[in-house]
Amino acid sequence: MTFRHLARRRAGVAVLGVVAALTLGACSSEPTVNASGTDGGGPTAEEPAAKPPTVSFTPAAGAKDVAPGDPAKVSVADGTLSSVTLTNPDGKQVKGQPSADKKTWSTSEDLGYGKTYTWSGQATGADGKQVPVGGSFSTVKPSRQVTGSLNVGDGQTYGIAMPIALSFPSAVKDKAAVERALSVKTEPKTEGSWAWLDGDTSVHWRPKEYFEPGTKVTVDAQLYGASMGGGSYGRQDVSASFTIGRSQIVKGNTKDHTMQVVRDGKEIMDFPVSYGLDSDPGRVTHSGVHVVMSKHSTYSMSNPRYHYTDVNVPWAVRISNNGEFIHGLAGSVWAQGKKNISHGCLNLSPANAKRYYDSVLPGDPVEITGSTQKLSSKDGDYNDWTYDWTAWSKLSALAG
Incomplete structure (x- = not known):
């Protein structure tokens, strides 16, 4: 083969390479771009269709024996609430308000017992379509x-x-x-x-x-x-x-026949006292934490078992429902600080009783020690402090 023939052959191969390149370019999967720089006509992804709105109710539509203290609510998914009304059997609208995003509406007043309530209104979906808000429920009728x-x-x-x-x-x-x-x-x-x-x-x-x-x-x-x-x-x-x-605690000891009043950690009063007769279970002052329940400038006391009725005493502070008071009694001043002779009460002189009376708040603790009988859960309305914390906590219906 001469040099000329070889050159021609090589030139022919080069031409074929150009043609092949052009052919490959025409079949390429690369998108063509127009002058604006955008896709000139390739396929586009299909956008998902908008969902219609879905309405739900609390309580559920058709529910019966609903507790009227719970709010009623309507909610919508894939849309917003255009209008909502809840009416009672007389046609009166129940007060309520929508959420900021208009996806829920809740009542703002209690419902009535034994009534049927009806929903009405419309919800608008993201697709622009409207669906009705409707249905009813009824509340419980208590016996x-x-x-x-x-x-x-x-x-x-x-x-x-x-x-x-x-x-x-x-x-x-x-x-x-x-x-x-x-x-x-x-x-x-x-x-x-x-x-x-x-x-x-x-x-x-x-x-x-x-x-x-x-x-x-x-x-x-x-x-x-x-x-x-x-x-x-x-x-x-x-x-x-x-x-x-303020913190005020009475600390009384039946054996010492005394009573101290401690306010905010400092003793402010110290009185001689006559407590209940310890030898008689029906007259003994109970040991334990009492709570001041009420106070009365004068109080009429009766105890037929011990043969007295309508005895008026001054400056009486009730500390339990079993007949225990702190009060004044001039007739027992001779025994105060020396001997226990009362029928369960803490006897003070009228002057000392007035000083204590003026300092009292309902709910003040009165801590008594020294007697043969203890305050118990049977001793009236405010026996709360007769329980230790573990025992008290177990009395909750939700304990567990």
Whole structure:
């Protein structure tokens, strides 16, 4: 082969290479780009279709025996609520409001017992389509409505041992449901617990230790709509906010025949006392932590068992429901500080009784030691401090 022939052959191969390159370029999967820099016509991803709105209800549509204290709510997924109305059997609209994103609407007032409520309105989906808001539910019709009453009041000031007592006219069967409707908030935070007493007709809350002076307390019993068992439901909510005052503790010893008043850690009074006759179980002053329940400038006392009625005493401070008071009695001054002769009360001179009376707050603890009989859970409404903390905590219906 001559040089010329070889050159021509190589030139032919080069031309074929160019053609092949052009052919490969035409079949390439790379997209073509137009002058604007965008895809000139390749396939595009298909956008998902918008979902229609889905409406749900709490309580569920068609629900029966609904507790009226719980809020009713309508919610929407994949859309917003355009309008919502809930009406009672008389056509009256129930108050309510939508959420900021218009995805829920909730009632803002309690419903009534034994009524049927009807939803109406519309929801709009992301696809622009509208679906109706509709359906109904009915609330429970109680066999009985029960009222609870608190022992504490708004704006009041109480002593450091004050228990919170919520009482009912009869035994509560569903104690757990009632207890879940109760709350106690304190500032500063205070550990405490509820306990069921008095044959389940009363539930008390007390702190683990005495309250700190100045504690702010709010008790809230959301009883309306709460099941109490046996077809009974709460009639209305009750609440109270109060303050714990200074620390004042009475420390009394039946053997020493004395009583000291300690305020904020300092003794401010020291009186001679005549306690109950220790040799008679019916007259002995009980040892243990009593709580001041009330005070009276004069009080009429009767005890037919011991043959006296309508004996008026001055400056009487009740410390239990078993007949124990701290009060003045001029007739026993000779025994005060020397001998115990009373029928269970702490006898002071009228002047000393007045000094103590003027210092008292309901809820002040009175700690008595030295006698042969101990205060027990049978000794009236405020026996809360006769339990140690472990025993007290177990009396909660939610303990476990």
